[in-house]
Structures are given as C-alpha cells and as structure tokens.
Amino acid sequence: MEFGTKKFTFNPKEGIDNPLMVITEESTPRPHLCVLKKEKGETYGFHLRVEWVKQGHIIRNVVSGGVAGRCGLEDGDRLLEVNNVYVVDASHQEVARRIKQSGQHLCLLVLDGEAFDKAVAKKQDLRDLVKAYKSENLKPPRLCHITRDPILGLGINFTPIGAEKGCFAVNLVQGGAAEKAGVRKGDRLVWMNGAVVSDLTHSALSRMMKKCCKYITILVIDSESEKKYTQLRMPILPTMAVPQNLPYRSRKIDLDLAPEGYGFHLCFEKAPSGRTAHVLRNVDTGSPAERAGVRDGDVLLEVNGESVELLDHDEIVRRVRENDQHVSLTTIIPQGHEFYTQLGLSPLLFCEDDAVKMESCERICATQHCRQNDSVCSSKSRLCFLQKGPLGFGFNLGCMPQCPGTFISEVAPGSPGKNAGLTMGDIVIEVNGQNVEDKSLEDVIMLIKEGGPCLSLLVKDKEDYDNLRKTDLLDISNNEGEETEVSRL
Structure with a gap:
C-alpha cells in the first residue's frame, strides 16, 4: 500500500474553513509568583521604583545570585500583589511599607514589563489577570488571639491529618474561647505563637500548648483555601492574614x-x-x-x-x-x-484603620440622617487613654445581672479616668483594642489588669449604645528602663 501526503491548495475565499489555515489568538499574559525568603541580616536584593515614563511599581537592580534573583524576579517586572494584596493602584510608599513589614518571608505576584505595558495599552483590567492566575479568589488566613477561659480553657485542640508531619485539623469547643476569637470548625493550623507548625510532630505541638498559660495566637485557614494555596505553591503567611481579636494594634x-x-x-x-x-x-x-x-x-x-x-x-x-x-x-x-x-x-x-472607622461612622450617620461632622455623631463613641496613678485608674466597673455589657459605675474626681473623659454610665466597648461587649465583668477586669499602667478604653454613652444595639447599627472594628537620650518636641 502506498502512502502519500495529502495536499491542500490555499483558497482565500475559504478563509478559516481551509484546514491549513490556523489562526491563533494572542495569548493572555500570565503573572508569575515569586516567593522570597531571606536570612537574618540579609536583604531581598532588589529595588522598587516608580518611573515617569512607565506605569506601575517596577522591579529594578535585581542582585545576581541574591534572594530575589534566585526566586525568579527580573529587572522590569511589575508588581501586581504583595502578600496576596493587590497593589497596582496603591502608592509607592504603601507598597514599600508592605514589603518592609513582611519580615523574612515575602510573596510577590508579578508580570513582566512588556506584558504589563501591552495590557495597560489595551486598557485590560489587571485584576482579571490576577483572578485568572488564581482561578478564583483565595480566602485569606486568619490570625486569631485566644484568651483562656477560666472554665473551658482555650477551647481548642488539634488532630493530626494522616501520617504526614505538620498537618493539623482544628477541633473546637462550641462557644469556647477559640470559637469566639474567630477560629472556625474545619480550619487547618498553620502557625502558633510565631512558630510554623509544618515541621512539628503532634507531641511537639502538644508541648507547646501546655506551655501556654493565659493565651495563644494562631494562624488558621479553611481546608479548601489551604488546598488552593498548596496548588499555587503559595505560602500562607501571617502578613496575609485578617486579624481576629488581637489585643493590640x-x-x-x-x-x-x-x-x-x-x-x-x-x-x-x-x-x-x-x-x-x-x-x-x-x-x-x-x-x-x-x-x-x-x-x-x-x-x-x-x-x-x-x-x-x-x-x-x-x-x-x-x-x-x-x-x-x-x-x-x-x-x-x-x-x-x-x-x-x-x-x-x-x-x-x-x-x-482610620479610614475603616470613618466609613463605619458614615454608615451609621447615613442611617440616622446626620452628617459626619455633627456633634451628635462625633459624640457616639469616645476613645479614652489612661495612665495609672498612685491610686489606680480612678474608676469602678459594674454590670447588670444576666445582661451583656460592662459599664462605668463610678469615676473619682481628679482621677486619670476623669481626666480622660470617662463618665458614670458609659458602656465599655473595647479594652486596649479588644472588643469586650460579650465578655463578663471578671474578664474585662482581667484584661485591664493585664494591660499594665497604660489603658485604652473605647466607650459609648449608654443611651446611644442601647439605641444602636436595638437597630443593629453598632459597628465597632476589632479592628505597651534606662533613659539614654531625650529630646523635647
């Protein structure tokens, strides 16, 4: 049997019906992920610039053999995300700040310079490129601070997943301290008190738990998101996290x-x-x-x-x-x-975040038909700062039986509490940045004692507080030697 090669004659009238005519669409530019990890005293080995003739946050002066160079970062690359946060529209100062805050571990999503310029010229939405790379939006991890309950303890324990070391599922006590701190059923543990758990055995993790006296701070993520991060080879970092119940900001x-x-x-x-x-x-x-x-x-x-x-x-x-x-x-x-x-x-x-607080205030004001700068609005909540004096902070706390909420029951004349603006009947919303609306009087007192000589209280007038609770409008974001040099400023 004789085999031959079938020939086709090009006919322009046939256009794309001609089997030898192959029309390819221009490929969509694809970002690439660079995960940088540096040792103590080491730099990432690149500069971040904004240039008049080019758009975007530009990677320059990548050190050959440095951390950035080894991880695939190239001169001219443009930043799309820093630690899973979209930064194309952010200021240079804000982007540089995020990078500096990353510590020893940094995750950058970048697009090469030529592809970036073409996408901008075509007015392509760069967010779509990011979404296409990730397939779908990734849920961020949560950094949760858990304070031990006197009866239920921390309300959390961890179970190993399979035989692989360092994989732990979260088990919760319903209504316990961990659940109140933002940990959810089915979460995976990533990090505890500054230590990554991927290299820990279950016994080592248990020993860490036993050493925790009053509280722990953990990084967790839901199981589905963990799988997506793993598929993308993206690390899960505290710098990506949404803070939950953190005691200080x-x-x-x-x-x-x-x-x-x-x-x-x-x-x-x-x-x-x-x-x-x-x-x-x-x-x-x-x-x-x-x-x-x-x-x-x-x-x-x-x-x-x-x-x-x-x-x-x-x-x-x-x-x-x-x-x-x-x-x-x-x-x-x-x-x-x-x-x-x-x-x-x-x-x-x-x-x-002052901007978040401003938006919160605007939402409340819009509902109540008042302007942001009205004295009525500005008096809704007050942030009071106290420095303990010889006789203490100068106020007492009280609570109503079987009712949530702690209030200021007494303020001593001339005391730090009085000078800070506390008044009798004020409802305590936050203690040192931690929301206490649903905490018991004993828990609130303990938080104040643990705070030392400096105290920050977010309080609200009782009548305003009751009105807002009734209408579900309350929106408070859970969102401390030897002197060598002194300058008066």
Whole structure:
C-alpha cells in the first residue's frame, strides 16, 4: 500500500474553513509568583521604583545570585500583589511599607514589563489577570488571639491529618474561647505563637500548648483555601492574614505644631526585656500631643510613614522637626510592642484603620440622617487613654445581672479616668483594642489588669449604645528602663 501526503491548495475565499489555515489568538499574559525568603541580616536584593515614563511599581537592580534573583524576579517586572494584596493602584510608599513589614518571608505576584505595558495599552483590567492566575479568589488566613477561659480553657485542640508531619485539623469547643476569637470548625493550623507548625510532630505541638498559660495566637485557614494555596505553591503567611481579636494594634496620630512645640519628649529607652525603643514621654497637658491622644510610654514606630526602627535618636528628631507645622506618628503601647516582638511580627502590620472607622461612622450617620461632622455623631463613641496613678485608674466597673455589657459605675474626681473623659454610665466597648461587649465583668477586669499602667478604653454613652444595639447599627472594628537620650518636641 502506498502512502502519500495529502495536499491542500490555499483558497482565500475559504478563509478559516481551509484546514491549513490556523489562526491563533494572542495569548493572555500570565503573572508569575515569586516567593522570597531571606536570612537574618540579609536583604531581598532588589529595588522598587516608580518611573515617569512607565506605569506601575517596577522591579529594578535585581542582585545576581541574591534572594530575589534566585526566586525568579527580573529587572522590569511589575508588581501586581504583595502578600496576596493587590497593589497596582496603591502608592509607592504603601507598597514599600508592605514589603518592609513582611519580615523574612515575602510573596510577590508579578508580570513582566512588556506584558504589563501591552495590557495597560489595551486598557485590560489587571485584576482579571490576577483572578485568572488564581482561578478564583483565595480566602485569606486568619490570625486569631485566644484568651483562656477560666472554665473551658482555650477551647481548642488539634488532630493530626494522616501520617504526614505538620498537618493539623482544628477541633473546637462550641462557644469556647477559640470559637469566639474567630477560629472556625474545619480550619487547618498553620502557625502558633510565631512558630510554623509544618515541621512539628503532634507531641511537639502538644508541648507547646501546655506551655501556654493565659493565651495563644494562631494562624488558621479553611481546608479548601489551604488546598488552593498548596496548588499555587503559595505560602500562607501571617502578613496575609485578617486579624481576629488581637489585643493590640498600632495607631496613626496627626499633630499640628503649636508655638510651644508638639508637647512631648522623645526618649531612647531600654525596656525590662532588654530591648531598646524610642518612647514618647512627659506629654504636656493641653498640648497638641495630648489632644491627639499621645500617651506617656507610647513606643514610636513611624514618622511621616517611615519606619524609625533602624534610625538613631538624632535622625528621628530631625525628621519630626523637618516639617514646620505638621507631623504624623505611628505608635503602639509598650505591651503591644512586646506582644508583636515575641511573635516575630512587625507591630505595623495591624494598625487601627482610620479610614475603616470613618466609613463605619458614615454608615451609621447615613442611617440616622446626620452628617459626619455633627456633634451628635462625633459624640457616639469616645476613645479614652489612661495612665495609672498612685491610686489606680480612678474608676469602678459594674454590670447588670444576666445582661451583656460592662459599664462605668463610678469615676473619682481628679482621677486619670476623669481626666480622660470617662463618665458614670458609659458602656465599655473595647479594652486596649479588644472588643469586650460579650465578655463578663471578671474578664474585662482581667484584661485591664493585664494591660499594665497604660489603658485604652473605647466607650459609648449608654443611651446611644442601647439605641444602636436595638437597630443593629453598632459597628465597632476589632479592628505597651534606662533613659539614654531625650529630646523635647
């Protein structure tokens, strides 16, 4: 039998019906994931730039053989996501800040420069490229802080999954402390108190649990999302997490300069733990610092959005003073600074988001037909900062039998509580950033005692609180030595 090659004659009238005519659509640009892990003292080995002639956040000066270079990052790549957060529309400062906060582990989703420019020229939605890469939206992990219940304990234990080391399913006590802290049935454990559990045996994990006295902080994710992260070879990091019930958060403070200055001293101090930090001290009564909510002992984290961790005292003072009329500070109470340090996380990761609070207030105001700047609206809730005096904070707490909610039952004249604006009958919403609406009086008292000499209370007038509870409008976001240098600012 003779075999021959069948020939086709091209006929332009036949167009795509001609079997030899192959028309291919231009392929969709595909992002690629770069997972960077550096050792202590090492840099990631690239620069992040914004250039006038090009759009996007551009990767430049990738060090050959460095962390970024080994992980596939190339000069000209454009950032789409940092730690699972879309950043194309974010400012350069915000993107750089997210990268710096990542610690030793960083996850970048990038698109090569040529593909990025073509997509922008075609007005293609870059979010669609991200969604196509992931197939569908990934649910973020949750960072949950669990405080031990006197009766039910932590309300959680872990079961190994199969024979593979480091895979643990979460078991919950219904209504227990873990469930209240945001842990869900079927979750997988990723991280506990700063330690990744992937290399731990069940016995090692059990020993860690036994060492936990009053609380633990864990990173969890639902089982389906864990599978998707694994398929994409994407790490599950605390920097990607949604915070749940965290006891401390950093906060941003804006100060306008007065003739006598900002009204505080900047001190470089050594904490009892041996760690050094720049601390705000001697806040003047009636000063811009006091009016903005600066508390004696606050640890300084940022000046005008720039981290001060690696700056010396004189350089920080210069940055505070370089703007003649205004400065923005990011601070956290000493206990919070110690909390994040022990977890190996940046205290800047989870900040009290003023924008979220503003949106919350606007939603409440829209429903009640009032303007954001009305005095009625601004008086809905109050954040009060107290520094313990010789006789304590100067207030008592009370609760109604069989009713949720703790209230201020008494405020001593001239006490820190009175000076901070507490009034008898105020309902306590948060203690040091932790929501306590459903906690018992004993739990609230314990949280206050554990907070040390500095205390932050979010309170609300009882009548307003009752009205908002009735209409389900309440929307409060659960969202702390040796002095070597001092400067008055």
